[in-house]
Amino acid sequence: MKPSSLKYLVGQGVRNIWTNRIMSFASFCVLLVSILLVGFTVLVTMNINRFVNGIENKNEVIIFLVDDVSDETIENMGNLLRNTQNVSSVVFYSKEEAFEDMKKNYENADELFGYFDESPLPDAYKIKVSDISEMKMTIATIEVQSAAMNAVYHIKSPDEFANLLTSLKSILTLITTAILVALSVVSMVIISNATKASVFARSREINIMKYVGATDTFIRVPFFVEGMLTGVVAGGIASVVTWFVYEKVIEILSQEMTLWNALGISEFIPYSSIWWKVSLSYIVIGGLFGAVGSSASTKKYLKV
Incomplete structure (x- = not known):
């Protein structure tokens, strides 16, 4: 044309x-x-x-560590978590931080917890996953890979909510x-x-x-x-x-x-x-x- x-x-x-x-x-x-x-x-x-x-993104998985875990094991555990597929964020949550946060929830915290010389809570890692649908699989992977360290006491995860x-x-x-x-x-x-x-x-x-x-x-x-x-x-x-x-x-x-x-x-x-x-x-x-x-x-x- x-x-x-x-x-x-x-x-x-x-x-x-x-x-x-x-x-x-x-x-x-x-x-x-x-x-x-x-x-x-x-x-x-x-x-x-x-x-x-x-x-x-606000859902966290908390990995509680056993008592008296060594600094080297804590560091190795952190490296393992950072290298785990589907883990997007890794934050170490010390027992001292956890104890202080717990005290904030009570008005008479000094009376309730004054007799503790140190934190009775365990150290922990807080992690977030990229794909929440793969959360269960990710936790299973962490449990298997960390078994040899004998460092994990308990893993708290919102499976039902996920x-x-x-x-x-x-x-x-x-x-x-x-x-x-x-x-x-x-x-x-x-x-x-x-x-x-x-x-x-x-x-x-x-x-x-x-x-x-x-x-x-x-x-x-x-x-x-x-x-x-x-x-x-x-x-x-x-x-x-x-x-x-x-x-x-x-x-x-x-x-x-x-x-x-x-x-x-x-x-x-x-x-x-x-x-x-x-x-x-x-x-x-x-x-x-x-x-x-x-x-x-x-x-x-x-x-x-």
Whole structure:
């Protein structure tokens, strides 16, 4: 196709938006709502995953060491833990620190613990794992590898809570995927019907063009351009609406930050850190849906 012909067809597509403004506006509204539904579902899911990961990162495994363990054994145990797969953090927790922390929980600590010359608690290591679903396997590995040292007295781990979080993440992933697929299918059906209605309104125009010898490409390109531009504009408007609504919702929810902190939620995802990803995704998805929907809907009327 010659550049001059392509320029003409693109111009026709742009003019068609205004010429058929009622149907173009209907397609725009459908695309806008569809993009917003999918977008907000993804944003909610991202925040839920952030919350779950935040709770997951606060879970610690405490490895209590036997009494009178040597400094060399303590150091060797620390090296073993740091070299263990799936262990992301290793912190030595001395018996003196543990004793002081325990005293802070009692108002009359001096009376209760004053007769202790030294800490009655054992030394310990606090570790965190990268993948909480592998916690049980990681603990089993530590038990086997440290057996020769005879240094481990007891390992305290939140196994049940780890299993709960793992199940929760799996369920959330499944539900989110199902919702996104359902929304995408429904959106595509609605977009397709709206586009077909727009194309049907110009079926006579398409038939006349076919009778005078216009090629399928010559007919489809203006519809392609029209649909793509409508989708791009819908994506751009959707990104502005998302920014405004998301910021307002986060502002309202942040007023109860004490409650969220108690649930292990430190902060919501700031829109400023993801705005360009959201905007780009909206524009690309809108343009793609609009272009494909418009050009595909002309197929029926090209058969003359």
